């Protein structure tokens with residue numbers, strides 16, 4: 001197993017100060033992140049977990065609507081319950097930090113309103129219109145998704161003649177939007193842990209319904225995945241990196 005030299009805070013600060021887009025360490029970091037399923041019992045300092053979570057929040061979201069939530073589960077009884085809800089996978093039972101990544105689609109409305117207010121004093125008219133009018137019309141599915149269905153039909157018809165923005169406009173589009181966003185943030189989180197010398201395992205093999213109940217999540221919230229983190233233990237890497245040939249996925253057209 002090749003040793004990875006984690007980026008220190010100092011290096012990060014120096015990079016930020018240089019204000020450059022060149023970052024050769026980035027490729028090393030991406031290579032170094034692998035799913036690790038066994039962790040040592042060394043705790044992760046709280047400030048590191050917080051810093052990594054803050055970096056997760058820097059992930060991009062459509063219209064900057066940030067439809068997500070992270071639950072760093074710390075209460076010992078809840079941690080035990082969560083481990084069982086992660087089907088007692090070793091990545092969960094040995095993790096020193098367990099973070100539940102939640103797709104919270106309902107936040108779009110509140111955030112659109114807040115962004116509208118933020119821009120309403122001095123922002124450009126187009127931005128005010130965007131958050132005040134366009135986003136609410138585009139994203140609201142309406143009762144029983146009826147408005148969403150109407151918009152879909154309208155976009156389908158208009159789309160026969162010209163390119164149209166087709167969503168997110170229905171209830172299911174909103175789910176995709178929220179899960180897509182939390183996915184980007186989860187990747188940020190895992191890379192951040194790796195940069196600090198810790199490893200992670202994303203877990204989708206979980207019982208999201210029970211986790212939702214455990215965390216008393218709200219209506220419409222969906223548990224997207226749980227991330228286990230910790231210091232890599234001997235045998236924590238189950239095998240060599242496996243990827244199918246790039247030609248299968250990358251198309252230059």
Ligand SMILES: Cc1cc2nc3c(=O)[nH]c(=O)nc-3n(C[C@H](O)[C@H](O)[C@H](O)COP(=O)(O)O)c2cc1C
Pocket residue numbers: 033034035036037089091201202203204205206225241
């Ligand atoms: C959405 C998602 C769900 C996953 N669920 C699990 C899981 O439940 N248990 C597990 O051990 N690994 C899980 N993984 C990790 C994958 O098995 C792993 O990413 C894949 O084999 C590629 O290996 P790498 O992450 O080391 O590159 C999951 C990964 C993703 C993205």
